Amino acid sequence: MAERVAAVRERVAGAGGEDRVTIVAVTKRFGPESVAAAVAAGVDDVGESYAQELLAKAGAVAPSRWHFVGRLQANKVRSLVGTVSLWQSVDRARLVDELARRAPGARVLVQVDVSGEPSKGGCPPAEVPALVERAAEAGLEPAGLMAVAPLGPPEDARPGFRAVTALADRLGLQERSMGMSADLEVAVQEGSTMVRVGTALFGPRPPRPRAPHMGN
Numbered sequence: 001m002a003e004r005v006a007a008v009r010e011r012v013a014g015a016g017g018e019d020r021v022t023i024v025a026v027t028k029r030f031g032p033e034s035v036a037a038a039v040a041a042g043v044d045d046v047g048e049s050y051a052q053e054l055l056a057k058a059g060a061v062a063p064s065r066w067h068f069v070g071r072l073q074a075n076k077v078r079s080l081v082g083t084v085s086l087w088q089s090v091d092r093a094r095l096v097d098e099l100a101r102r103a104p105g106a107r108v109l110v111q112v113d114v115s116g117e118p119s120k121g122g123c124p125p126a127e128v129p130a131l132v133e134r135a136a137e138a139g140l141e142p143a144g145l146m147a148v149a150p151l152g153p154p155e156d157a158r159p160g161f162r163a164v165t166a167l168a169d170r171l172g173l174q175e176r177s178m179g180m181s182a183d184l185e186v187a188v189q190e191g192s193t194m195v196r197v198g199t200a201l202f203g204p205r206p207p208r209p210r211a212p213h214m215g216n
């Protein structure tokens, strides 16, 4: 694990992000022992996409910060309050309002839809400024933007990442969470401050359970 973490840090540094980029280990579908191994290797930030999984692992291991990175249902917010440090996938008014009610002052990223793939979530770019403003007015702390690249070769992600950085600059937002195992160099070159890395740290992900009993 230490070697894999070092390899990811090297890739980030090679793309010019050494001093600015936080590595978030995304442990979805890996067990709590994977979280523990990453933490032992010096990773402070751990991300999960499913509420149930995050809560189960948080009962077993305590990284410095948990990030919620997946599609988020408003009815799951309540159970995650007090555990999640950064809500990365806020993409609609209903979520902003629920977070403001349940977790006043919470740090959030607004997820931007750069792929046009509905399964990935995200707010249409044109609606991002209003959602950021709504979050600030509701008493949340909008810290930046997040994006999940479209399927395809890493280079195809570049225009979307560039647009996210331009939008974050325009809105005066510091954080840009973009880049995963396959495309983190492109993301860092385009201004990422946070890469979300799963398979490059943990290897191939176990298959999704057949019955969607995990919830979201």
Ligand SMILES: *Cc1c(COP(=O)(O)O)cnc(C)c1O
Residues within 6 Å of the ligand: 026, 028, 049, 069, 070, 148, 180, 181, 182, 196, 197, 198, 199, 200
């Ligand atoms: C799974 C996931 C990642 C990590 O993906 P890898 O390709 O395994 O690095 C990053 N971000 C989100 C939102 C994810 O769901």
